[in-house]
Structure formats: C-alpha cells, structure tokens
Amino acid sequence: MTRLRLGAALWTLCLLTFPAQVIAAAQWPNPYSWSANFISDLGVTACRTFDAGTRVERYICSPGHLLANGSTIANGALMAVGAILLWSAWPRQRTGKTAMSFLAAGGVLVMLVGFLAWDVHPEAHDAVALAQALMQWIGMAFLAFALRGSAAARWASALTLASLTLSIAGFVLFIDAISGGPSISLGLGITERLAFDTLTMWGAVLGAILLMTTLGHRSTTSNQEAILGSAPTGSLAL
Numbered sequence: 001m002t003r004l005r006l007g008a009a010l011w012t013l014c015l016l017t018f019p020a021q022v023i024a025a026a027q028w029p030n031p032y033s034w035s036a037n038f039i040s041d042l043g044v045t046a047c048r049t050f051d052a053g054t055r056v057e058r059y060i061c062s063p064g065h066l067l068a069n070g071s072t073i074a075n076g077a078l079m080a081v082g083a084i085l086l087w088s089a090w091p092r093q094r095t096g097k098t099a100m101s102f103l104a105a106g107g108v109l110v111m112l113v114g115f116l117a118w119d120v121h122p123e124a125h126d127a128v129a130l131a132q133a134l135m136q137w138i139g140m141a142f143l144a145f146a147l148r149g150s151a152a153a154r155w156a157s158a159l160t161l162a163s164l165t166l167s168i169a170g171f172v173l174f175i176d177a178i179s180g181g182p183s184i185s186l187g188l189g190i191t192e193r194l195a196f197d198t199l200t201m202w203g204a205v206l207g208a209i210l211l212m213t214t215l216g217h218r219s220t221t222s223n224q225e226a227i228l229g230s231a232p233t234g235s236l237a238l
Helices: 003-026 039-043 065-085 093-115 122-146 151-178 182-186 188-212
Strands: 048-050 058-060 216-219 224-227
Touching: 003 039, 003 065, 003 188, 039 065, 039 188, 065 093, 065 188, 093 122, 122 151, 122 188, 151 182, 151 188, 182 188
Parallel strands: none
Antiparallel strands: 048 058, 216 224
C-alpha cells in the first residue's frame, strides 16, 4: 500500500468511532438517549446528575467511558496521520498543504477531546472541541478549493462544501438548543451530532472516494506514487 493510499485508508477508518459509541451507549444502566444526551456524555467517568437545575440536566453513568474516549483519541489520530500522509496529494498543492495543516491540527485537537473527559475537565474539553471544529472547518474550506480538475474532483469538492455547511449549521442549531431556543425540539444530541459527527463522516467518505477513484500520481525525486491509477503530469488529481 502506497503512502497516499494509506492516508486515505486511515481517514476511512475514522468510521470505527461510531460502533465504539454504540457499544459504550449499550452499557448504560439507564438508556443513553441519542437525541437528548451529548456525545461527550459517553466519556463521562462518574455516575451522577449533571447540570442540575438547567435545561440540560441529565443523569449520566457510562461504564464504557474508556472505550468512548479511546475511540475519540483514535479518531483524532487517524485524521491527523492521514492528513500528514496526504500532505502533497492534491491538485493545487499549496492550498492542499494548507488544508492538511489545519486538518492535522484538528485531528490532534480531537485526540485532546478524548483525553479531557468532560466531567473532569469541562472547560478545557469544551474549548478544545470548539477549536477542533474551527480547525476542521478551515481545513475543509481550503481543501474544497484544492480539489480542482476532473469531474470526480468537483464532486469531492461539492461534498466538502456541503459537509462544511451542514456542520456549521448544526453547530448554530446546537448553540441555540443549549440556550433553550426553538432548536431544542430537534434534540441536543441530534444538533450536536450534525455539528461534529458530520466532520467524521466527511473525512471517512472522502477517504473512501480517494481509495475508489483514479487519483493520479505525485512526482517525487525518485519515483511516482499513485493512488488507484494514473493521471497526466502533475500532483495527485481526482
């Protein structure tokens, strides 16, 4: 497996965080609510009522918190390492490298989210989660413009812009729901997952596209490395 294929495969493996969450949720003594509970509730290390007296008061007991937090750490590592491996893989290399810088930073921040359990480090957890979203949004915006060339590249660019828009819209709804606005009817968990899980899904789908589509080649001083085929002279092109 070439370096570029490996990077794409690592992004696809980010999907593994979802079955890990399902397993962690299944271990709750009281049912975990996918619509009412936060994602970070799965990683809470203590069993008690949190945010008492607020609109988001809820009882949390997550025996599978180590699995939930570990999957978040693994998710961030896969995104970060994948971005490094795909560093110069894009048709517009300068823009692509900028995108990979932000996405790698976002991956590292996702790892920190997993290390900083919400009940132990609530302020740091929330701050890092917000920073992670910002890094990924910026990286996705750059990458959308780095994906130029074939029809497949334009589709990948459109997917990136659509996912970016959905994630930001989900975040706005999430903040509104926390504040007790109309979006709370959608469910805190649903709006949060629109904001954050969209980012994971996007990375995994783009990784799959990179694996399945003829991407082209990247010239090096010693050889030419390809992902699923070849293309005219230049860097990796969808």
